[in-house]
Amino acid sequence: MRATKTSTPNVPPARQRRKDARPQELRDAALSLFVEKGYAATRAEDVAARAGVSKGTLYLYYAGKEELFQAVVREHFSATIHDGMALMDEHRGSMSELLSLLMTRWWERVGQGPAGGLTKVVLAEGRNLPELAQLYLDEVIRPTHELLGALIERGIRSGEFRAVPVPETVHVLIGPLLHLMLSEHSLGHCLAVDAPAVLRTQLDLMLNGLKSGLKSSAVPLKFSKKP
Amino acid sequence: MRATKTSTPNVPPARQRRKDARPQELRDAALSLFVEKGYAATRAEDVAARAGVSKGTLYLYYAGKEELFQAVVREHFSATIHDGMALMDEHRGSMSELLSLLMTRWWERVGQGPAGGLTKVVLAEGRNLPELAQLYLDEVIRPTHELLGALIERGIRSGEFRAVPVPETVHVLIGPLLHLMLSEHSLGHCLAVDAPAVLRTQLDLMLNGLKSGLKSSAVPLKFSKKP
């Protein structure tokens, strides 16, 4: 065997390693700035600076600000759903347990992290980037609704849950998580929120509310005009 | 009596009437554009155009884009809370009924309307406008939390509700409303949502979940690290 300059094989030289890491560094920098200031108000140069490179370098890796944003979104919202699906397929216990598990996990792995802030950005500025909006819709919103919808339905069929309207219930389940995400990433986290406590409370309320053997809410609603 | 040309007295001339209406027209135009595209991505000239005036005219009424935004926010978020307070002070029935009433009303009068969209914008871009963030915090967030917190507490003291952690419960109650607002104003309202049905479902679930005489949720949560 001949001695090479780089003793260990398959380990790229430092320069190379830097280079390979660049896209990730850029996406991380972009993510944090987008969350802080919004997409439109974030300057390409600031992203580059936070990633420790120069303005020009950003364009070696991404065609522009919009492409960078898409890459960030893709990175953070792709694999998350599939986890959930797998979990549900394997799950053998009660739906209540599964729901607890899913929500807790989702919060820990996704909502609580950077993706939580991204959600805010996508919701606020997605309309200006139609390609991105479609992506988010297809990859995040729809699968989530389908997953939770299926869960609720299974619970109803098995008699574990009362007969509730499914899409609406899903909507209600997601709401507090959204609220948590926004609380952590908006207006300088003004209200100190104890996320685990909120989650616990939410599950407590929801599961109690969903429990079969109960009559429906005692207060019939009356809407003014649009029924 | 002789008929004069101008039949009604004290009617300002057309020019004056236009002038008086301008600020409102501008705020309306600004509101819809801010909600559509976000604050940063909305051009002052577009606001003027949508209001049917030219660029320069906007500046006759508002000192700049930021002042315009503040005016819009103030317009849509001011008096709403005080309604709620008054309602609670007068209310003689159960807290369940009051909660239903408050949430339904709030949705109809505020969330469902333009202010729903504004919420999104403020949450997404408020960090860049500190004065505005403070305003929103003081005028909207804090009063809302206090109002609902007081309601929950009264319910608990009277035995109507279980002993639940108050701030967390408030957080959970607000979540689905937030979700509704974002659904209507983001990503082109892709998922058709039946807001009244969601509200009904939410109240159904929540009130059932809050009802006293129940043991707490059967599923104990386990959080990975941060307890």
Added chain:
Amino acid sequence: MRATKTSTPNVPPARQRRKDARPQELRDAALSLFVEKGYAATRAEDVAARAGVSKGTLYLYYAGKEELFQAVVREHFSATIHDGMALMDEHRGSMSELLSLLMTRWWERVGQGPAGGLTKVVLAEGRNLPELAQLYLDEVIRPTHELLGALIERGIRSGEFRAVPVPETVHVLIGPLLHLMLSEHSLGHCLAVDAPAVLRTQLDLMLNGLKSGLKSSAVPLKFSKKP
């Protein structure tokens, strides 16, 4: 004689009087603002406001900002020279006396007043308004130089003054007056200047310096390059 509505003949009604006074009021307002802020930095609306009328009214009397400026300049620089000319024609005493008289008068009637400030403006921004520059040159600069030049020459011919180079001496005579005007109207009159004392000193120095029977200054000048 028939009784008329307005009892006194040839006195226009109040409304009329206002109207006749307008151009003057506008020129006065313009003058003071031009001197304060410069021509370019003065807004037409501010001129109108200081004159106590509205923006539109200005344009009833002057075709625009530039025409207004010309009118102001014409007003303040026209008749001043002819005074001087007449004075010189009539004068029978020494040229020293005449020089004292002319400078003192000019300072009192022109330099010290608003025209002093105007000079600054014309010198600073006249280049951008060629018509005005020509006017000032023809009506102010040239006549002044000719008048003072003739005075000096008469003094030399009569033996009252030494043989000094005429145009240069005129330049020197004018300098301190210019300095006085700028001192009063620039940089917020920072250095408190006692104008009469300066004038007295100037005349004292100059007349002593001009007196015949003296040898020229003892210090021969040497200029570096351009002889």
Added chain:
Amino acid sequence: MRATKTSTPNVPPARQRRKDARPQELRDAALSLFVEKGYAATRAEDVAARAGVSKGTLYLYYAGKEELFQAVVREHFSATIHDGMALMDEHRGSMSELLSLLMTRWWERVGQGPAGGLTKVVLAEGRNLPELAQLYLDEVIRPTHELLGALIERGIRSGEFRAVPVPETVHVLIGPLLHLMLSEHSLGHCLAVDAPAVLRTQLDLMLNGLKSGLKSSAVPLKFSKKP
């Protein structure tokens, strides 16, 4: 030793050389335009164009038009006074000689050059830029008056000059220099002025006028009102 392509070491690349030169190029362009048109009437884009760069480039080097102006002023008015001070400290000859030397030098090194035009601009528009006005007052006007005042006083104490009022005499001395500067930079240098001849004449007149052993001016002044 092998000859390399780039013969001289430590020569920055062309790009760098351009960069280093830019601020100077911009200040030069700004100076000439400010003098030509005044500060307010000069457009930032024209400055950039005259410097051979685009609008945006200007802002890479200066934060705005006002900062650019300040930089220009600082560049041209800083070290000039200190020269004069040093000269006076060292000088051993007569005050007449020193005065000749100072004025001639000042004209050659400062007044005659670009700074002469700047003076006009600062006097005309300094009021709108208070920071700048202060700078000019502190760095130019006050030191000049102090320097010349000290000179005159020394001359009086040594018996070389008559007893003249000091600040007023300084004012008179400065006047013609100011006039020279304005002549060269205003109204398109209409009157051809022979600056060295004017200076010579000024010094001739002044020094004669200051000479001791003379009685004061024969013509007593009478001011109309304000004594």
Added chain:
DNA sequence: AATGAATGAGATTTCATTCAT
């Protein structure tokens, strides 16, 4: 005659993107 709401050309300034080094 007088007003002042409205206009839009034009000024300053910012920033995504390019490209010579």
Added chain:
DNA sequence: GATGAATGAAATCTCATTCAT
């Protein structure tokens, strides 16, 4: 590959001027 100087389109805001009332 990396840089950062340079660009110029586009955004915000100003103000001379017009014109309906």
